[in-house]
Amino acid sequence: MRVAYVLLLILHAVVHIFWFAHAYGWVNLDYFNKVIPPMVGFSWLLAALFFFAAALQLVKGRLNWFHPALIxxxxxxxWIFSAWEDTQLGSFVNLVILVGVFIGYSKAxxxxxxxxxxxxxFENLRLSQNLLQEKDLERLPDVVQQYIRRSGAVGRPKVENFYLEFDGExxxxxxxxFGFRSRQYNFIPRPKRLFFMKARVKGISTHGYHSYQPPSAKMTVKALSIYPVVKxxxxEMLPTETVTFxxxxxxxAPGxxxxxxxLWETLDEFQVKAIFSYRKVQISAVLYFNTEGDLVDFRSEDRYDVGQMKAVPFTTPVKDYREFDGIRVPAYGEATWHYSDGPFVYGKFKLKKLRYNLAEMPPEEDS
Incomplete structure (x- = not known):
C-alpha cells in the first residue's frame, strides 16, 4: 500500500508538471479548453514540488510526511476548481491523497x-553514573551473582534506564x-516501561502502544492508527506489565x-525465585540458569492473558547470547502462554539494538 501511495504522489506530481509546462507554452496539451495563466502554472509546479517532498518523506519513514502532501x-x-472541465479527474486523485493524509496524521x-x-x-531524569561493584552483589543468590558477572556489568555504571529495538513475529x-518491529524504553529507579510496536496484520498497518507507568498500565492497538482493535x-494490566518489566x-539489564x-529465594543450584514489589503490587517469577551461568528461561504465574482476563503461566525461553553496548544478553527469545491444553508460543523476538543509561531521547533516525 505504501509503495502504491508513493507512486500515486509521484504520478500526480508529474501531471502537475505537465500542466505547468503547458501554461508556459513548453508543452501543448490539446485537451485543455481554457488558457492557463502563467501564475496558475507556477502554482501547479509548486503543488508538484510538495507532492514530491511528501513522497520522499514517506519513503524515508518520516512521521510528518503528510504536511507537504496536504499543502x-x-x-x-x-486551481482545479478554476479549470473544472479540464482537470476534474484531479479532484478524485486529491481525495485519495487526502485519505492517506488522514491516516498519516492519525499514525503521527x-x-x-x-x-x-x-x-x-527524560525531562525529569538525572543519572547518577555510580559504578556497579562486587559488594553490590553480596545479598544475591550465587547463580544470580555469576550471571551478572558473566554479563560484564560489574565495573560499569549501574543501569538506570535502557532502550531496546526488536524485530519479530x-x-x-x-x-x-505477523511481523512487527518495536522499540521501548525502560526506566529503573521509578519503574516505567514504554513500548511501541509497528506491524502489518492481514495487510493492514497496525500499531500498538503499551504504557506501564505505575499506578497506571494500559495497552492500545489500532488498525491504521485510527480504529482501536484493543484498548x-x-x-489486571498493572501486575501483567509489572511481570513484563x-x-x-x-x-x-542483568546489572x-x-x-x-x-527479594530472592534460592530453589536449587540453577533455579531462583525473584519477588518484585512496587506500589502495593507484588509479583514473582522463577529464573532458570544453565550450567554455564546463562539465564535460559523465566516463568511467572502472575501475568494475565488479557484476551481471557485471567492469570496464565507465562515463560520466556531465551538463547543466542551476544554483546550489546558492552553487556552480554540473549539476542533471541519467545513469549509463551501455558494453557491447560498445552503451551502456546505467541511471540518471537530478535534483539536488534540495546543501549543503556541514555541522558535524553535519541533523535528519530537513531531510534
Whole structure:
C-alpha cells in the first residue's frame, strides 16, 4: 500500500508538471479548453514540488510526511476548481491523497503520544553514573551473582534506564503469524516501561502502544492508527506489565538485579525465585540458569492473558547470547502462554539494538 501511495504522489506530481509546462507554452496539451495563466502554472509546479517532498518523506519513514502532501492538495484543488472541465479527474486523485493524509496524521498522533510520554520522563531524569561493584552483589543468590558477572556489568555504571529495538513475529490463538518491529524504553529507579510496536496484520498497518507507568498500565492497538482493535486499562494490566518489566530487567539489564525491591529465594543450584514489589503490587517469577551461568528461561504465574482476563503461566525461553553496548544478553527469545491444553508460543523476538543509561531521547533516525 505504501509503495502504491508513493507512486500515486509521484504520478500526480508529474501531471502537475505537465500542466505547468503547458501554461508556459513548453508543452501543448490539446485537451485543455481554457488558457492557463502563467501564475496558475507556477502554482501547479509548486503543488508538484510538495507532492514530491511528501513522497520522499514517506519513503524515508518520516512521521510528518503528510504536511507537504496536504499543502500540495490544497494548492492543486484551488486551481482545479478554476479549470473544472479540464482537470476534474484531479479532484478524485486529491481525495485519495487526502485519505492517506488522514491516516498519516492519525499514525503521527498515536506514535506522538508514545514519544511525548518518553520525553516527559527524560525531562525529569538525572543519572547518577555510580559504578556497579562486587559488594553490590553480596545479598544475591550465587547463580544470580555469576550471571551478572558473566554479563560484564560489574565495573560499569549501574543501569538506570535502557532502550531496546526488536524485530519479530506475533500471533493470537487461531491466528496467523505477523511481523512487527518495536522499540521501548525502560526506566529503573521509578519503574516505567514504554513500548511501541509497528506491524502489518492481514495487510493492514497496525500499531500498538503499551504504557506501564505505575499506578497506571494500559495497552492500545489500532488498525491504521485510527480504529482501536484493543484498548485495555483494567486493574489486571498493572501486575501483567509489572511481570513484563521484571522480565526485561532479568533478560536485558542483568546489572539491575541488585534492585532492593527484588527479594530472592534460592530453589536449587540453577533455579531462583525473584519477588518484585512496587506500589502495593507484588509479583514473582522463577529464573532458570544453565550450567554455564546463562539465564535460559523465566516463568511467572502472575501475568494475565488479557484476551481471557485471567492469570496464565507465562515463560520466556531465551538463547543466542551476544554483546550489546558492552553487556552480554540473549539476542533471541519467545513469549509463551501455558494453557491447560498445552503451551502456546505467541511471540518471537530478535534483539536488534540495546543501549543503556541514555541522558535524553535519541533523535528519530537513531531510534
Amino acid at each position: 500540495g492538495v490544497l494548492i492543486s484543488q484551488m 498522533r498515536f506514535e506522538g503520544r508514545f514519544k511525548e510520554d518518553v520525553q516527559a520522563v 506475533m500471533r493470537s490463538q487461531g491466528g496467523a503469524w 485495555i486499562d483494567q486493574p 521484571l522480565n526485561d530487567m532479568c533478560l536485558f 539491575a538485579l541488585i534492585d532492593e525491591r527484588i
